[in-house]
Amino acid sequence: MNRLFRALMFLVIIGGIIVGGASELLRSEIARAADPTSDEVVEFVVEPGQSVSEIAANLKRAGLIRQPLLFRLMASRQQASANLQAGTYQLTPSMTMAQIIAALQSAPSSEEVQITIIPGMRMEEVAEVMVQAGLVDDPEAFLAVARDAMPFKENHALLESIPEGQGLEGYLFPDTYRVEATATVTEVIEKILTEGFDANFSTFETEIIAEGPDGNPPTVHQIVTMASIVQREAANNEEMPHLAYIFWNRLKPEHADEVAGRLQADPTLQYALGEPGNWWPKLDELTTEEINNNTHPYNTRYIQGLPPGPIANPGLQALRAAARPGALRPDGSDGSDDLYFVAKCGEPGHAFAATLAEFQQLEQAYLNCPSR
Known part of the structure; x- marks a missing residue:
């Protein structure tokens, strides 16, 4: 009996040590x-x-x-x-x-809201996002600040090439941001520029291979302007580098006889004609004369060269494409002589051509497309 009692006591002591050790490890x-x-x-x-x-x-x-x-x-x-x-x-x-x-268990003292800028949005559409998030009561409260890039240049070197009198169209980088519900418009824009545009442009800033209209490396503003057109024109990310290549190609003096230095990009006229409730109007109801002879400075079917500034806020893929255009078509074939492109029939994407004759054939095929 004494032996059993001692054994039980030993087990109790050992169990206590184990439990105590486990408790100490837990603590x-x-x-x-x-x-x-x-x-x-x-x-x-x-x-x-x-x-x-x-x-x-x-x-x-x-x-x-x-x-x-x-x-x-x-x-x-x-x-x-x-x-x-x-x-x-x-x-x-x-x-x-x-x-x-x-x-x-203590909620942060400042409530936050989330805003999402979608690639290809123009500045007025971004202003509407700000209203929906409750950051401003009226789009003009945001636009009044965003239409002047000058105050933001001091803190953002990448804005240096924006011409005087221009706003931040193109630089409101598409992404999702969390901001304090009480943030001012300036504070929101600073966050977008720092965490969005600056951070993303710097990932390829040293790898720019594009040639600007004068044969020199393009300025940041020229790249952003080109990227905005590519963003609105492209049907998918894969074709963006080649579309950028074609647009830069059209600005070269050696192709003046074919395209007269004109980009001929429909989204630029859409930008010029956009209005509240219809920021990207379709051009189907306009005649060729109305399209080609509209003298708006953003209509690249009329003006030569790049428009004065971006027409939308491009995403990272479009910015990279404008900075590093590609002579290869999306299917891997050589497109180094391409100057034209036409929407494909029945699928998202474009077909590419080097000559006007090829372009006209592709255009006719698209016009005859039953699913157009």
């Missing part, structure tokens, strides 16, 4: 930060309606916690699961799990 893990040496601020977003499991997984993915399961258990034990607030938080990997749970 140690709870008190341990993901990276005690890192004070790098991580912007962490809790979306409305997210579960504790989703939040824990995202915290792990962001490098802010080590054990998602332990986070869930701790939040449940502290009865914090239902009190985690949606919002954007500034957290660091040096915070303990307890500190993070406490932080996520």
